[in-house]
Amino acid sequence: MTTSDLVGLRIKTVRRQRGLSQAQLAHPELSDSYVSLIESGKRTPTPAVLELLAQKLDCSLSYLLNGVTAEQMEDIELALGYARLALENGEVLEARTRFTELLADNNLTGLTVLRQDTEFGLALAVEACGDLGEAIAILRRLQSEELSPERRVAVAIALCRVYRLSDQLSEAVKVGEAILGGPVRPAWSDVLVELGATLLAAYMHSGDLLRARQFAAELLNAADMLGTPRAAVAAYWNAAMVAESTGHGEESLSFAERALAIQSETGQPRNIARIRMAVAGMMLRIRPSAVEDARQMLLRAREELAQTSASTHDRANCEVELARAEIIAGRHEGAIAHGHAGQSLLTGSARALEAEAHLLLSRAHGARGDRAQAEGELHAVKEWLDPLPDSRHVASTWYAAAETMEFLGDTEGSVEVYQRALACAGL
Structure with missing residues (x-):
C-alpha cells in the first residue's frame, strides 16, 4: 500500500x-x-x-x-535517545539490546526515518561489540534502501570501515569509490572528507600506495578549502599515514600530532582516544626511544576507550600496542599480559589483528626463553594469516613472523615465510 x-x-x-x-x-x-x-x-x-x-x-x-499516536511517537523517540546515550557512554551491550528492542516495536514500521536511525544505531552497537559480520549485514540492508544524502554517506563510512576492520579490503574500496570515485564527484564536505579518510585507509592496507598518495593530497586540499576542524583532522591523519609509508617518519609524526591537537580541542572522546592510540603506535614504530611517552599515551587512550562507545576492536588494538611497547621496553611479562588481554576482546572476525597479537606473544615468550610457547604462538600467526588476501599489512606481518622464526633458530622455516611475505607484497 x-x-x-x-x-x-x-x-x-x-x-x-x-x-x-x-x-x-x-x-x-x-x-x-x-x-x-x-x-x-x-x-x-x-x-x-x-x-x-x-x-x-x-x-x-x-x-x-x-499510524502512531503522539504519545507512542514520544515513547519511540525517548527509547531511541536512551539507546544512543548508552552507545555514547560505552555501554555497548545495553545499547545493542535497546536498539534491538526498539526495532521489534511494530509502531516503528511506518516511521521510515526513525527506523533507519534505529538500524544504523544497532549497526554501530554491533560493531562496537565486535560482531563485524552482523554489522556488515545490517549496513548493507540499509544501503539498499532509499536514504537521505546524509544518511547514505554515514552508512558508507561505517560500511567501508567495518569491511576494512574485517580485512575485506576490496569491498571497503568499492563502498568508498561508489560515492567518491565516480566521473562527477559531489562537492566536498566534512562527511565526504571523513569518507575519503576511511577509503584512503583501505588503499593503504591493500598496498595501493600510489593511489593513497594522490588521494591524500586531494583530501588536504579539500580540508584547506573547508577550513573545518573535522576535515582538518581527517586530512592531517591521512597525510601522516602516507608520509610514514614512504619513509618520512618524522614528517608523519608531525602531521599526526597536529591531527591529535585539533581533535583534542574539538572532537568526541572516542575519536580523541582512537587518534591518541594511533599516534602512540606511530611513535613506537618511528621513535622507539620514546617508548615510555608512547606507553603513557596508550594507557590514557585505554582509559578513554573504556568510557566511550569504542568497539572491542579499538580496545583490543590498544592492548596489542601496549604489548608492543612492553616488548620494546624489555618488559616481557607485561607484554604477555597485554597480548592476552587483547586476544580476549577479539571475536575472530579481525584476523590480521589476531595474528598481530599472537606474533607479539611469540616474541615475548621467545625473549623469555620459552621456545615451545613461542613456536605455538607462531603457528597461530600462520593460521590467522593464511586465509587473508594479499595486502601490504598482511605482508608486513608475514615478514615479522619470519624474523621471529629466525630469532628462534628456525632458519629453514623462516626462509619459507620470508618468501610468503615477498609474494604477498607482489615481489
Missing part, C-alpha cells in the same frame, strides 16, 4: 469509530466526495487538510501520518 492508501485507511477507520459519515466529516470545509477520494487513496491531502481532519476526528496528526 502507498502512503496515500495508508493515510486514507486511517482516516476511514477513525471516522467509523467516531460514528461519522463522510458528509458529516467533510461539512462545512470540504466536500464529501473529496473525503471519499482521500479515504480511497486517490487523493493526497495537503498538510492543512490533514490537520483539519485530525481536529475533526479528535486524533493526532501523527497518527494519521504514521
